[in-house]
Amino acid sequence: xATLSDVARRAGVSPATASRVINGSSKPVTDELRERVLAAxxxxxxVPNAHAQLLARSHRSAVGVIVHDVSDPYFAEITxxxxxxxxxxxxxxxxxxSYRDPDRxxxxxxxxxxxxxxxxILAGSGYHDEAFxxxxxxxxAAYEATGGRVAVIGRHEHSGDAVMPDNxxxxxxxxxxxxxxxxxxxxxxxxxxxxxxxxxRLAGLRQALTEQGRELPDRRIRYAEFDRDGGAxxxxxxxxxxxxxxxxxxxxxxMAIGALATLRARGLAVPQQTSVVGFDDMPIARDVTPALTTxxxxxxxxxxxxxxxxxxxxxxxxxxxxxxxELVRRDTAGPVPPSxxxxxxxxxxxxxxxxxx
Amino acid sequence: xATLSDVARRAGVSPATASRVINGSSKPVTDELRERVLAAxxxxxxVPNAHAQLLARSHRSAVGVIVHDVSDPYFAEITxxxxxxxxxxxxxxxxxxSYRDPDRxxxxxxxxxxxxxxxxILAGSGYHDEAFxxxxxxxxAAYEATGGRVAVIGRHEHSGDAVMPDNxxxxxxxxxxxxxxxxxxxxxxxxxxxxxxxxxRLAGLRQALTEQGRELPDRRIRYAEFDRDGGAxxxxxxxxxxxxxxxxxxxxxxMAIGALATLRARGLAVPQQTSVVGFDDMPIARDVTPALTTxxxxxxxxxxxxxxxxxxxxxxxxxxxxxxxELVRRDTAGPVPPSxxxxxxxxxxxxxxxxxx
DNA sequence: TCCCTGCGGGAAAGGGCTTTCTCTGCGGTA
DNA sequence: TACCGCAGAGAAAGCCCTTTCCCGCAGGGA
Numbered sequence: 001x002a003t004l005s006d007v008a009r010r011a012g013v014s015p016a017t018a019s020r021v022i023n024g025s026s027k028p029v030t031d032e033l034r035e036r037v038l039a040a041x042x043x044x045x046x047v048p049n050a051h052a053q054l055l056a057r058s059h060r061s062a063v064g065v066i067v068h069d070v071s072d073p074y075f076a077e078i079t080x081x082x083x084x085x086x087x088x089x090x091x092x093x094x095x096x097x098s099y100r101d102p103d104r105x106x107x108x109x110x111x112x113x114x115x116x117x118x119x120x121i122l123a124g125s126g127y128h129d130e131a132f133x134x135x136x137x138x139x140x141a142a143y144e145a146t147g148g149r150v151a152v153i154g155r156h157e158h159s160g161d162a163v164m165p166d167n168x169x170x171x172x173x174x175x176x177x178x179x180x181x182x183x184x185x186x187x188x189x190x191x192x193x194x195x196x197x198x199x200x201r202l203a204g205l206r207q208a209l210t211e212q213g214r215e216l217p218d219r220r221i222r223y224a225e226f227d228r229d230g231g232a233x234x235x236x237x238x239x240x241x242x243x244x245x246x247x248x249x250x251x252x253x254x255m256a257i258g259a260l261a262t263l264r265a266r267g268l269a270v271p272q273q274t275s276v277v278g279f280d281d282m283p284i285a286r287d288v289t290p291a292l293t294t295x296x297x298x299x300x301x302x303x304x305x306x307x308x309x310x311x312x313x314x315x316x317x318x319x320x321x322x323x324x325x326e327l328v329r330r331d332t333a334g335p336v337p338p339s340x341x342x343x344x345x346x347x348x349x350x351x352x353x354x355x356x357x
Numbered sequence: 358x359a360t361l362s363d364v365a366r367r368a369g370v371s372p373a374t375a376s377r378v379i380n381g382s383s384k385p386v387t388d389e390l391r392e393r394v395l396a397a398x399x400x401x402x403x404v405p406n407a408h409a410q411l412l413a414r415s416h417r418s419a420v421g422v423i424v425h426d427v428s429d430p431y432f433a434e435i436t437x438x439x440x441x442x443x444x445x446x447x448x449x450x451x452x453x454x455s456y457r458d459p460d461r462x463x464x465x466x467x468x469x470x471x472x473x474x475x476x477x478i479l480a481g482s483g484y485h486d487e488a489f490x491x492x493x494x495x496x497x498a499a500y501e502a503t504g505g506r507v508a509v510i511g512r513h514e515h516s517g518d519a520v521m522p523d524n525x526x527x528x529x530x531x532x533x534x535x536x537x538x539x540x541x542x543x544x545x546x547x548x549x550x551x552x553x554x555x556x557x558r559l560a561g562l563r564q565a566l567t568e569q570g571r572e573l574p575d576r577r578i579r580y581a582e583f584d585r586d587g588g589a590x591x592x593x594x595x596x597x598x599x600x601x602x603x604x605x606x607x608x609x610x611x612m613a614i615g616a617l618a619t620l621r622a623r624g625l626a627v628p629q630q631t632s633v634v635g636f637d638d639m640p641i642a643r644d645v646t647p648a649l650t651t652x653x654x655x656x657x658x659x660x661x662x663x664x665x666x667x668x669x670x671x672x673x674x675x676x677x678x679x680x681x682x683e684l685v686r687r688d689t690a691g692p693v694p695p696s697x698x699x700x701x702x703x704x705x706x707x708x709x710x711x712x713x714x
Numbered sequence: 715t716c717c718c719t720g721c722g723g724g725a726a727a728g729g730g731c732t733t734t735c736t737c738t739g740c741g742g743t744a
Numbered sequence: 745t746a747c748c749g750c751a752g753a754g755a756a757a758g759c760c761c762t763t764t765c766c767c768g769c770a771g772g773g774a
Binding site: 360361362372373376377380382384405406408409410411412413414 | 729731733
């Protein structure tokens with residue numbers, strides 16, 4: 001690789017001058033030298049060594065981002081928002097996928113710190129895991145102590161700038177909607193129970209049911225991976241245990257799509273026999289058939305706000321922004337089927353023995 | 358930020374020793390000093406400056422990847438494959454989204470070169486654009502001249518290691534399938550015509566129709582963005598111009614989903630009134646209703662192979678691997694409707710005046 | 715004519731780390 | 745006892761770039 005001194009030598013100038021020409025320094029350079037340097041750059045196909053540059057100017061301009069998985073639509077949307085603001089500010093993003101592995105998350109904090117990022121954004125659910133939380137906070141505190149800014153999207157344990165989707169209210173809205181449609185036997189297809197997102201959404205849902213005099217027993221909740229296959233599998237387990245279910249709440253849209261697949265495989269019509277409500281309102285939600293009724297989260301906006309928070313200067317910190325959830329009515333949630341309404345009404349407590357698994 | 362010499366000073370050793378302990382150098386260090394260094398690291402929350410490290414060891418370990426958009430399922434799958442092999446080999450990936458902007462693509466080649474990546478992988482369609490192609494090849498050649506390895510996924514113009522999906526055969530398979538089902542009035546929802554992927558798939562499709570004595574006039578092709586909305590829009594234009602269409606080939610699955618949406622909006626039953634065939638077999642293809650008949654490309658494998666190619670040592674280069682396309686029959690392609698078959702049979706050339714737009 | 719100013723350029727000091735080379739001191743052999 | 749060899753530690757030379765500081769020179773004002 002050609003270096004700056006190669007360029008300088010070839011142009012017959014000092015490295016200092018070459019550097020000034022290449023970086024468009026404010027210090028004036030005569031046109032003749034400028035030409036010579038530019039010519040040398042072109043001839044040698046010179047590209048500055050980014051590491052050397054980053055080391056020399058102790059600038060700190062890039063922003064680090066840790067998400068569970070960028071290719072998951074939930075995070076893809078958030079990332080879009082992050083990216084937009086970052087690009088506007090001329091910042092580069094370093095994005096890392098933790099794949100929901102706490103250890104990897106910790107490692108990435110170090111990695112990004114080592115890469116001298118100006119700020120760090122953690123997107124995704126928090127964990128119900130004291131030890132991890134403490135470790136993470138220590139690392140973040142160490143980073144902040146050296147002037148780094150940190151913002152989190154949707155996790156609770158970090159005291160600092162945060163953007164929080166209102167998961168609880170979202171769960172509540174889903175529950176209220178289904179109660180309003182007359183459903184009593186409601187099953188939940190939930191993500192991993194260690195995630196705060198899961199428990200928050202569940203809490204809101206439970207509150208809605210309780211307010212309506214319904215209950216949400218444990219056997220009507222199934223925990224699985226927060227993806228399509230997890231949703232399909234959890235739905236199968238749910239239906240095996242309780243065939244009388246008239247509605248299913250999936251705690252994210254990917255799981256909802258899995259639920260729809262299982263329902264279809266079992267010949268259960270949606271929403272005539274079984275209603276489904278998702279969560280997040282990913283783009284694909286409107287394209288499945290029937291179109292998915294779900295709870296919308298302003299994902300792009302969440303990303304944009306987090307980035308603004310972290311790049312914002314002077315603003316008093318910490319700030320916590322709660323972004324509202326909103327019910328989007330489409331075609332997967334309908335009134336409880338009449339036949340069921342009759343029997344279910346007279347059988348508040350479905351027989352336990354029905355489980356086939 | 359604490360530096361290595363801070364650690365060394367605190368531990369009462371030289372920076373050299375501290376470095377050796379921290380990096381697990383092969384050079385032996387007494388346990389006592391080792392302990393002291395480790396303690397200092399913990400107390401100072403020391404994290405090595407990645408740029409300084411990368412500069413000092415002229416190692417070149419990371420691999421650069423340029424894709425159109427990681428959050429597009431097509432590239433998400435490819436990236437999964439890339440990532441798998443890279444992780445196995447202990448390599449870090451730097452992934453850049455070009456968003457199908459040739460200039461940005463060029464910039465990223467420089468950027469990654471500047472970051473001293475050991476290899477470069479370009480994934481995504483090539484462009485029918487001589488000037489761009491030449492520039493890109495110059496930059497890649499310059500990179501390769503300094504020992505960098507380059508592999509491309511699915512683009513034609515670069516002479517070197519390449520993994521190529523068999524787009525042409527894929528298009529052919531889609532065409533043959535529809536012809537076999539009796540369709541004559543087949544419309545195409547195509548991506549941007551500047552992309553080689555578009556033209557390759559189209560060429561295969563055209564060949565299949567020609568072999569069956571059908572034709573593919575320009576008015577039955579609509580070019581749009583390679584995404585869901587592009588597909589929806591192109592389908593609308595297609596139907597407006599030619600309401601007698603009995604089948605639509607979308608040149609990727611995202612567009613197919615858009616096509617399905619437009620068809621549904623217009624009350625056209627799939628596949629009873631209109632058949633649809635997609636391309637790529639993205640994960641979502643099996644979850645739409647009806648499930649999408651499409652042409653499968655081994656996306657993850659494509660990524661994995663490209664990474665192996667580029668990290669492979671000793672193997673004679675350049676190598677070109679063509680990966681086969683395969684038709685996946687699901688539920689969106691059915692026989693041509695009987696009524697249409699009768700009239701269409703007697704009207705080989707639909708009237709031009711039918712267009713409503 | 716002399717001095718001051720300011721412009722254009724180069725020398726050199728980092729920036730934080732790795733790694734080679736050098737040095738010290740110890741144990742072992744002749 | 746004298747010497748050799750080696751283990752373990754440090755000194756210092758880079759890696760490549762940016763940027764401050766300094767210097768020489770030309771032009772303008774006194």
